[in-house]
Amino acid sequence: MSSTAPAAKALPADYVAQTPAEGERRSYTAILLASFGGPEGQDDVIPFLRNVTRGKGIPDERLEEVATHYRANDGISPINEQNRDLIAALETELAKREIDIPIYWGNRNWDPYFADSFKKMHQGGHRDVLVLVTSAYAGYSSNDQYLEDFERTLDETGLRGELNLVKVRQFFYDKAFTKPNEEFLSAGLSDVSKQLSEKGSEGKTKVLFVTHSIPSAVAERQGPARIKELFGTDVYTAQHQAIADYLMQAVPEAKDVDYQVVFQSRSGSPETPWLEPDINDQIEEDAQNGYAGVVVVPFGFVSDHMEVIWDLDTEAKETAEEQGLAFHRAPTVGVHPEFVSGLVDIMGEYITGAEGQPLATGEQTVPGDWSDLTTDGGWGTPLQGS
Numbered sequence: 001m002s003s004t005a006p007a008a009k010a011l012p013a014d015y016v017a018q019t020p021a022e023g024e025r026r027s028y029t030a031i032l033l034a035s036f037g038g039p040e041g042q043d044d045v046i047p048f049l050r051n052v053t054r055g056k057g058i059p060d061e062r063l064e065e066v067a068t069h070y071r072a073n074d075g076i077s078p079i080n081e082q083n084r085d086l087i088a089a090l091e092t093e094l095a096k097r098e099i100d101i102p103i104y105w106g107n108r109n110w111d112p113y114f115a116d117s118f119k120k121m122h123q124g125g126h127r128d129v130l131v132l133v134t135s136a137y138a139g140y141s142s143n144d145q146y147l148e149d150f151e152r153t154l155d156e157t158g159l160r161g162e163l164n165l166v167k168v169r170q171f172f173y174d175k176a177f178t179k180p181n182e183e184f185l186s187a188g189l190s191d192v193s194k195q196l197s198e199k200g201s202e203g204k205t206k207v208l209f210v211t212h213s214i215p216s217a218v219a220e221r222q223g224p225a226r227i228k229e230l231f232g233t234d235v236y237t238a239q240h241q242a243i244a245d246y247l248m249q250a251v252p253e254a255k256d257v258d259y260q261v262v263f264q265s266r267s268g269s270p271e272t273p274w275l276e277p278d279i280n281d282q283i284e285e286d287a288q289n290g291y292a293g294v295v296v297v298p299f300g301f302v303s304d305h306m307e308v309i310w311d312l313d314t315e316a317k318e319t320a321e322e323q324g325l326a327f328h329r330a331p332t333v334g335v336h337p338e339f340v341s342g343l344v345d346i347m348g349e350y351i352t353g354a355e356g357q358p359l360a361t362g363e364q365t366v367p368g369d370w371s372d373l374t375t376d377g378g379w380g381t382p383l384q385g386s
């Protein structure tokens with residue numbers, strides 16, 4: 001499904017992003033940055049992986065393989081440091097705008113766990129908490145699973161009725177996310193073109209936009225139906241396809257360059273279908289089809305965490321080298337100033353100003369009705385073992 005940038009899809013002009021629901025705009029007294037968590041030393045690796053895969057049916061061989069990725073980095077995932085940096089950057093931006101709301105931090109799979117941060121916020125006298133999750137797209141792992149985590153944690157801590165949590169919407173279609181990625185794509189294309197001209201190669205470049213694979217059955221279950229119809233694929237893939245299409249037409253140097261959405265970090269059992277193609281398979285096929293270089297844009301993620309640095313900087317890079325392709329791995333948004341200030345704009349949609357108005361609003365750059373990505377179609381039956 002390789003293609004050059006198409007014309008923007010014809011969408012009704014009133015197609016809009018999700019906005020805060022009735023009662024979700026309030027005067028919050030705390031923000032919770034909610035993330036995945038990661039190990040901080042060799043002794044943490046196995047307990048962390050057990051947390052991640054609890055009840056998921058991930059085979060032991062896969063866990064051992066994933067453990068080596070962390071082991072090679074002293075058992076440390078970069079994700080926690082990246083979240084501390086993001087919190088510091090958000091705090092600076094809030095202070096600059098004279099918004100006096102403290103930021104707490106909690107994770108699904110490692111210390112500080114949600115239960116501890118919920119208790120800490122409660123002890124700090126907070127009731128209305130705005131929750132920012134470090135996932136741009138809507139999917140089970142990146143949205144619904146967090147909501148389930150929060151519900152369970154409220155019960156476990158006995159804080160139901162004490163803490164009112166509102167989760168900030170997804171933001172893959174916002175300028176906050178697309179603007180830094182435009183910059184990265186543009187820089188990646190220049191780098192590969194420079195590498196190729198140094199080699200005296202006149203071959204073509206391909207852009208591979210990469211995101212996390214998920215089980216195909218989970219992807220198929222996500223709604224709403226109108227997105228599936230419009231894009232002719234599942235809603236998880238469609239979100240990524242829309243951003244890839246947008247970036248390719250937003251960046252002048254990308255004109256006439258081929259591109260494709262590909263996947264990484266497949267796990268589960270080999271018999272269960274996950275979204276494809278895998279980035280390494282695609283790099284091999286691209287080499288066979290005569291491409292001379294690839295620009296790899298990990299636009300499915302918000303920081304250069306372990307899955308990015310292992311699967312791309314180690315594996316995909318090696319595949320490209322074996323195939324003799326020029327290779328550039330673009331960064332993720334991380335603490336890019338436009339990402340940070342854009343996130344504060346998006347949070348501002350939920351926070352009331354002095355006259356009850358929203359403090360700020362995010363800017364939707366990618367057309368599409370992204371308002372109810374997980375509700376319309378529903379998640380159907382529980383996702384056990386998917």
Ligand SMILES: CC1=C(CCC(=O)O)c2cc3nc(cc4[nH]c(cc5[nH]c(cc1n2)c(C)c5CCC(=O)O)c(CCC(=O)O)c4C)C(CCC(=O)O)=C3C
Pocket residue numbers: 036037038039049052053056058062063066077078079134135136139141142212213214215265266267268300301302305306307386
């Ligand atoms: C969609 C998606 C995102 C992107 C959205 C988002 O960013 O939220 C994401 C992010 C991440 N995934 C991460 C790590 C892992 N994910 C695993 C397993 C899985 N991920 C899945 C999906 C996703 N994962 C799924 C469907 C599984 C199968 C088991 C299950 O259904 O849950 C496993 C188990 C071993 C393995 O099988 O790989 C690990 C260690 C880290 C931390 C990296 C670090 O430590 O720096 C991050 C940010």
Ligand SMILES: [Fe+2]
Pocket residue numbers: 212265
């Ligand atoms: Fe994952």
